Amino acid sequence: MSLLDVLRFAGTALVGHRLRTGLSLLGVAVGVAAVILLTSLGEGARRYVTGEFALMGSNLLIVVPGKTETTGTLPLVGGTTHDLTLADVEALERRVSGVVRAAGLTVGSATARAGELSRDVTVAGTTAEWKPLRRLTLRAGQFLPAGRPEEAPRVCVVGARVASELFPGRNPLGELLRLGDERFRVIGVLTARGVSLGLDLDEVVLVPAVQALRMFDRTSLFRVLVEMRHPADLAPGKTSVLHVLKERHGGEEDVTVFTQDAVVSTLGTILGMLTLVLGGIAAVSLAVAGVGIMNVMLVSVSERTREVGLLLALGAARRQVLRLFLAEAALLSTAGGAAGLLIGLGGARAVRALFPAFPVAPPAWAVAAAVALSVAVGLVFGVLPARQAARLEPVAALARR
């Protein structure tokens, strides 16, 4: 009996029970679609996060004031914690080898006014280095000027939405913008980019760090970002940063340095795990679908006991009967798997169309695993009913009412 004949015969049995076949098919389809969709979302989240970090710039060291012990989150304060200053940033650029650039950052919020119009904005104080460091681009004008940060002029660069809302229909370049009590001349407009690393770059006003510190009455920077030339420079760079700052802060190690790749890879690992867990949960639904198939096949075998008797009387070997019912289960799960594949891939595509910023993508391994699993589910859960059919005694099977 050829494989084609086996499949054809099994197919007629399935087509004969449309509703039952459809429902168990649906079970498998939902399982496969769930695996594909959930892993797509997990993979999307991973890509989104790592993509965000890539935009921030690679090979970064992030310096945060305060010492974070690995065992706790409270900064361990030995005496006074020294401020992280613009002079520190300059010293790092000068003294740590392998540094491309470093930029300090301080962040606060303020009300921005231009003429009659006003809105709340996030004020980020930084230096010229921040532009290449964060891979920023300008729509118009120029970025904060380079030069001695202590002598920076009162100029600002505004986010895209700030520009359009405070200067509607006008060119903001050269206009004055009031932040609190201070006035800044607009010299540049950022290209719209949306939220990046928790900061909405469209709602931001960038001013020289020294002005922001004075405005918010602060003495310490919020962060210092140090870009290294090469990934291999990160580890020695970290040691060197700690060393330089310790020396400048009176022998006290009062800052914490993260490497960006460590953050990314940790997040990547966590999100990869998440994807796996989501896929695993979805796979459970496939197992449930398998039990459904087993159920349907058991019903099918008991309903068709007389047919099995006939097949045996017509000269079928028990092996053939086994194969026929196994093929039926496999057909069910394979067809369900194919339907689930279409639903899952279509769903992922729909999510991507609805949320273009979120890179939903079905991972190839998950697609392959879901399809392979659905076929395996049919075979594994089809074995018991098929064996039951193959074990029937011909006379008893024929006599069954």
Next chain:
Amino acid sequence: MIRLEGVTRTYEVGGRPVHALAGVDLEVAGGEYVSIMGPSGSGKSTLLSILGCLDRPTGGTYRLRGADVGRLGEDELARVRRNDVGFVFQSFHLVPRLTALENVELPMVLAGLPRAERTRRAEAALGAVGLADRAPHRPEQLSGGERQRVCIARAVVLRPSILLADEPTGNLDSASGNEVIGLLESLNREGLTLLVVTHDEAIGRRARRRVRLLDGRVVGTAPEGAP
């Protein structure tokens, strides 16, 4: 062709033995036409099942063309059922979702014959039982007599040497019953060994040889012409 010696078939029911066949001796030559009669429960169906290798004796020996069936393995028994024996049942046993043609093809599908040959032979077999025009009909679209003729076509399509019919007219009116019997007899005239189990004395008397069963034993065989 067929030789039974002291064949028994015992079932255990609630720990007690039930002797469906209690020692049957029977010899049937090739090409014979034998009717098997007896009251309900006398073991007629059991005997037919054993003759057709659907069941095995619990005692005694059954030789089919010299081969001891008791010693054959599962696969060899399946081959005997496929190639040497054809069955016709009282309740037809047609696969309801398949057409008449596909039902007749079924034994050839199991035997692994190529598709073209299957169709050709199934069409010829249906034609031989006068149902060429019913090939695409499903069993529910056929009358009882037509169904039984499809079953006969299916039983002989692989050219077995023995045809076993268990009350083939039991579910038919007398007109179509006579048609079916006539068809079986014409196959017998072409050389097929025919054994028919029946309740109907008139049908039983048509056979050249009658075997009478009672309580699992042969109580008489009558040759042609005897009362």
